[in-house]
Amino acid sequence: MGRPPRSGLRILPHRARSIRRGAFKLDRASRGALVCDEMGETDSGLRAEHRKALDDEPHVVGLTFSGRGSEYFRIWVVNLALTLVTLGVYSAWAKVRKARYFRQNTRLDGHVFDYHGRPVAILRGRVVAFVLLTAYTWTFQFSNAAGVATVAMVCALGPWLLMRAQQFSLANTSYRGLRFGFRARTGEAYRTLSPVIALWLAPAVGAALTRYDLWFVGAFTLALPWMHHRIKRYQRANASYGDSRFSFTPALGRFYWIYARGVGFVLLGSVLIVAIVVAMSMRRGHAEPFAASSHLETWLYGSLMGLVVYVAAGPYYAARLQQLVWSRTRLGAIRFRTEIRAKPLFLLVVKNVALTLVTVGLYWPFATIALARYRIECMRVESEMPLSALAGGVQASVVSATGEGAADAFGFDFGL
Amino acid sequence: MFPASRFDGRHADAVPVRLRVEHHDLIVETADGVVLDYEQLGHVVVSEPFDHTPRLIGLPNGITLEVYDGDGGLTGALQQAGVRLPLAVRLQRHWLGVVAILAAFVGLLAVGYVRGLPAAARWAAFLLPPRLEHRMGEQFLVVLDKHHFRGTRLEPQRRAQITERFARAAAAAAPGVTYRLEFRAAGKNEINAMALPGGIIVMLDGLLNVVEDDEALAVLGHELGHVIAKHSTRQIFQSVGVGTLAGLLWGDFSGVAASVPVALGVLRYSREFELEADDFAVMLLKTQDLSAEPLYDFFLRMLEEEHERHRADIPIFLSSHPSTKERLERLHQRLYEPSR
Numbered sequence: 223m224g225r226p227p228r229s230g231l232r233i234l235p236h237r238a239r240s241i242r243r244g245a246f247k248l249d250r251a252s253r254g255a256l257v258c259d260e261m262g263e264t265d266s267g268l269r270a271e272h273r274k275a276l277d278d279e280p281h282v283v284g285l286t287f288s289g290r291g292s293e294y295f296r297i298w299v300v301n302l303a304l305t306l307v308t309l310g311v312y313s314a315w316a317k318v319r320k321a322r323y324f325r326q327n328t329r330l331d332g333h334v335f336d337y338h339g340r341p342v343a344i345l346r347g348r349v350v351a352f353v354l355l356t357a358y359t360w361t362f363q364f365s366n367a368a369g370v371a372t373v374a375m376v377c378a379l380g381p382w383l384l385m386r387a388q389q390f391s392l393a394n395t396s397y398r399g400l401r402f403g404f405r406a407r408t409g410e411a412y413r414t415l416s417p418v419i420a421l422w423l424a425p426a427v428g429a430a431l432t433r434y435d436l437w438f439v440g441a442f443t444l445a446l447p448w449m450h451h452r453i454k455r456y457q458r459a460n461a462s463y464g465d466s467r468f469s470f471t472p473a474l475g476r477f478y479w480i481y482a483r484g485v486g487f488v489l490l491g492s493v494l495i496v497a498i499v500v501a502m503s504m505r506r507g508h509a510e511p512f513a514a515s516s517h518l519e520t521w522l523y524g525s526l527m528g529l530v531v532y533v534a535a536g537p538y539y540a541a542r543l544q545q546l547v548w549s550r551t552r553l554g555a556i557r558f559r560t561e562i563r564a565k566p567l568f569l570l571v572v573k574n575v576a577l578t579l580v581t582v583g584l585y586w587p588f589a590t591i592a593l594a595r596y597r598i599e600c601m602r603v604e605s606e607m608p609l610s611a612l613a614g615g616v617q618a619s620v621v622s623a624t625g626e627g628a629a630d631a632f633g634f635d636f637g638l
Numbered sequence: 639m640f641p642a643s644r645f646d647g648r649h650a651d652a653v654p655v656r657l658r659v660e661h662h663d664l665i666v667e668t669a670d671g672v673v674l675d676y677e678q679l680g681h682v683v684v685s686e687p688f689d690h691t692p693r694l695i696g697l698p699n700g701i702t703l704e705v706y707d708g709d710g711g712l713t714g715a716l717q718q719a720g721v722r723l724p725l726a727v728r729l730q731r732h733w734l735g736v737v738a739i740l741a742a743f744v745g746l747l748a749v750g751y752v753r754g755l756p757a758a759a760r761w762a763a764f765l766l767p768p769r770l771e772h773r774m775g776e777q778f779l780v781v782l783d784k785h786h787f788r789g790t791r792l793e794p795q796r797r798a799q800i801t802e803r804f805a806r807a808a809a810a811a812a813p814g815v816t817y818r819l820e821f822r823a824a825g826k827n828e829i830n831a832m833a834l835p836g837g838i839i840v841m842l843d844g845l846l847n848v849v850e851d852d853e854a855l856a857v858l859g860h861e862l863g864h865v866i867a868k869h870s871t872r873q874i875f876q877s878v879g880v881g882t883l884a885g886l887l888w889g890d891f892s893g894v895a896a897s898v899p900v901a902l903g904v905l906r907y908s909r910e911f912e913l914e915a916d917d918f919a920v921m922l923l924k925t926q927d928l929s930a931e932p933l934y935d936f937f938l939r940m941l942e943e944e945h946e947r948h949r950a951d952i953p954i955f956l957s958s959h960p961s962t963k964e965r966l967e968r969l970h971q972r973l974y975e976p977s978r
Contacts (some may be wrong), residue, residue: 288690297728302887303743304726307752310886319686319726326691333643333652333704336685336694365773398652399645399702433784464650613650 280557280604287598289327291588297323298587314345325395326596331609338401339394347387354379366431373423381415382408392461400464400618406456414456418449424609447481448474450543458551464616471550478541486537491534537567548601555605562600570596640705640712642666644674647700657705658694659715666703675701676883679719686727687713751880756908763868764924768836771871775836779820782840790821797821800841800851803856811922819858819867821846829943831857833864835871849937852932856919860933863918869911914969918963920972934969937962 269302301316318341325335358376359366385406392402405416423443451474458470541564548558574589605612643652644666655674656667664682668677675697683696693712716798721793731734763771790797801819810814817837824830827844834840839861846854864870920930941962 290689293689296733296736298742299736299743300726300730303739303746305887306743306746306883310883313886315726322686323688326685326688326694334692334694336702365777395703398650399647399700400650610652613652616650618648 223279230365280606281608283331283603283605283609285601286329286602287327287595288329289324289591289594291591294323294591295584295587299588311345314341314348314367317341330603333398336396337394338396339390343390347390350383354509370427370431373427377416377419380419381411384415385411388457388460391488397463398613400616402464403465404460405462406460410456410460414452418452421445423447447477450481451477451546454547458547463553464618466554466616469552470547471547471552473546473550476546477543480546482537484539484542487538488535497559510627534568537571554612555607556609557604559602559604560597560600561602562597567596640707640715642695642703642705643701645704647702652704655703655772657703657712658721660714661678662719671821679716679911684716684721686724750883755876755879756872759872759879760868762875763871766871771868772836773835774871775838778834779838779840783822787822787824787840790823792821792843792846796846800846800854800858803851803855804862807855807859807922807926808862810925811859811918812866813954815862815866817862829940831861833861833870835868835874837865839865848943850932852923852928853936853939855926855928856923856933856936859919859922862922863915864911866918867911867914869915873908873911912965913968914964916969920969930969930972934966934973937966937969 286545297319301312301319304312305316316338320335320336321339323383325337328335354376359373361372385404385408388406389404392404395402425435425438425442429435432438444468451472455470455472457469461468541562544560544562548560570592574585574592603609640657642655642657643654644655653668654665655668658667659679664675664677664679665673667673677697681698685691685694687693687707693705693707695705697703706714757920776796804819808817815837817839820838821843822840823843825844827847828842829844829848830842831845839858841854841858845857849857909937916933919933923930923932944962948969
């Protein structure tokens, strides 16, 4: 039923050649929004003909995603209902089923990914996260001393927990029967993440203890690209697949550049909204547009503004940063690239937000699938040899025993 | 016979194989019939069937089989051999069932929100040690002092007068209840009074500047009603509950971190809480040989103020919900239709 399964192997020689010629940009711009989706259908005769002549050309393989909104909707509803009935306990099982659905529907070179996380481990992780977050949220309500103590504890445990979380996520993901992995050591985790966590908590602590909240927020904002880059580099450079390691070429300057341009967009959007609000109040005859608005209206405009900024700036950041991060990531001789672009992503997010609002949330699972499809199908994996030929050289990691132990310790999600 | 890819878990190579299900066993063999694996079905883990994915079968020794089961033949064979699908999978197979589950979910969510959450918040609020609740209130006051309040400009004499009169009434209406009255000023003469967790009652100059002493007593009685029923603590717990549940259901868990502080900021009482506090205020007034009239007058005054001020600085804690009009009507009934 539905569409026939696509061929997973999608070597696109004509495309690879256009990259060589430098005609890639032009080619890309001339295509429509769903460029990534269309590329699946390559004429097989043409492919064979080209392959011979292009043995020295890189092989470009795309990922495909076969998830369907109508199918995921049913999974989502059952997950929600069981989570509610069990007062949240089932959320760990729900998470596993969701992760399996998305990974197993993701296909590269004819084979799918899989997820092996154990719900009990995830539940354990969630209990720990819940306790820490509750403590962090509440202690400042009781006393500053207790609040500072909690922050100190979060700082002390944070890097280790984040490291475990990353280990859990990767070590429980497999492809072709081999697990991914995360090889950071405790020392490196603390060196890398402690400053990030400290900066992350700075605005809250600053607001609670001093009168200089704005300074803390300012420092936080300026450091945000640095923090983001540091986390990405740490995550990518320590990831592994079987016995081969991923690598990441630093790109701090580019991170700052993308963030700066994103801020520009946000400012532009905000100016636009302020203009609209002022114009609306003027028409109703208020002299002071903002002073005269009640609390409810302030809330309304505030959330509207947030939504617009999210819709406008989010896709830009996501697309540009993913392009950048993937282009700097390698796995041995394998290179990565994503053809994700801000404009189609923006249109997709607009459509998702609009339909989710109109359907009182029922479109949510369809939106999740649509977004996943776009992101996944934009991925390209490039190598000198076909992936199936490279696969012979990859073995299971020697440290997989400890890796598996780590994989069971904590299931943690931070959404970084 | 089902064609499959076999991964040994040590190398990334895919070996093409064929599967057979016989009685309660799974047999894996190469194209030329060499048997590679022979396992009881009870020992293998078969992935949940999705519409467009291969089935993944995990054997005990780390071997994975990837089977493209487009026509459902393998699913049928497994079912015949007695491999049952998990409950969640069976629940989501039919649209009608899913719609029924969705309806039940929405219903349950609504009942939980209307009944379960307030009950749980009430239980938690009365379980919370008074010492902790008190500290929470103090911390609230510190934050409000820093960002919102100024010192009072009221004459000490009037303050003492109000405090004393209220103390007498409180002792009569609710003996043994501890509270602390604080005077502050805020905004452009903001008309407001509020009860913080742990019994701290804050009176703003803006309010005291426009009311008579009896009305001030009525408002304080109303706030004491909030204190006795622990309304503010219950309200906070309810908001947190909503945030936590929403995070669990819609976000992955990290969503909780984002939603909780937002929920804390919205300290607004429900209709029931306000009406309950009104009733207590009337009771307190009665102990001082007063009718409900001062409270009625106060709300009338608020209504006028609302019109005058273009709804700009309306006190959120007092008049948000239910509407001042509704409360006026209710008090009117008590004042002039005593038969009810």
